[in-house]
Amino acid sequence: MLVHTLESVGLTVSGASLPLGGPKHRALLHYLALRANTVVSVDELLAALWDGPPPRTARKMVQNVVSELRTGIAAQEWYAPEGARPRRLSQVVLLTHGPGYVLRVDPDEVDALAFDRLGHDGMALLEAGAEAEAPHTLRAALALWPHATPAHGPAARWPERRRLERLREQLVRHLAAGAGTVLLLSTESRRGLADAGTAFGHEMRLAEEIRAQIDHQQGTVCTEFGSLRVAVFPEDPTTARPGLERARAAADAVRATLSAERRTTVTALLMPDRVIHGGRRRVPAAVVDEGLAALAATAPGTTRVHTSAAPAETAA
Structure with missing residues (x-):
């Protein structure tokens, strides 16, 4: 499974998109993916998903969105490659953990995290004078985010997202x-x-x-x-x-x-x-x-x- 956040938010298995729900579902998945394998408290989610004071029912809304996202993730079993025995894949798991939630996933399965790693690797190679390797690594990073698509909704103000956008600008400058x-x-x-x-x-x-x-x-x-x-x-x-x-x-x-x-x-x-x-x-x-x-x-x-x-x- 791949978790997409850079140009659009979604989940794909073998090239097929999984059902996610509405904007809040996508925003919550987006935020958890940017902080993958880290427990994110409900309070942090409320601050991330609402620009102003959240409604009184916000906590219940988050619980419902998480539950529905889990249903979407569970749909992985319907997208097994053709000819393979249908089975539930385990690359992405959304867990309740203490005061919040955690998205367990291989970082390379999240486009934002793979972009972040490749981008910083390429910059390190450039600074080390590896002129032949650095452009290849920088281009591999930008292949994950070919268009400068701005974030919409609450994601536009997230520090995690803004940091990635600044990194992309830096890579583009160095590959110019x-x-x-x-x-x-x-x-x-x-x-x-x-x-x-x-x-x-x-x-x-x-x-x-x-x-x-x-x-x-x-x-x-x-x-x-x-x-x-x-x-x-x-x-x-x-x-x-x-x-x-x-x-x-x-x-x-x-x-x-x-x-x-x-x-x-x-x-x-x-x-x-x-x-x-x-x-x-x-x-x-x-x-x-x-x-x-x-x-x-x-x-x-x-x-x-x-x-x-x-x-x-x-x-x-």
């Missing part, structure tokens, strides 16, 4: 991947500097000039490590100029400025048509590793366009 050009810039000063303080100030000025040129071309600096800068120029539909053109213009401007005024050698590597994470303009680690290897093979002081599928183009 798009094509763009990645730019790696390596700088090397050709003149000695008197002391460490002067050298530090010099590097800070270099960094400011590089950031200014990249920003002017609508790029974003993602990484600055010593003499290396990594930036991205996304293919922006609001901009007529392609990302590669803007990245080359930034690299040329940096080379012209620093080579003339600072006697600094600037080596630039352009990597067009790379997938970047749109929400954070994040360059995948695998792309950076590929770029570093190609940058090491690039003649100092040049700008080179690197692609994996075609010979590289080199410009002095």
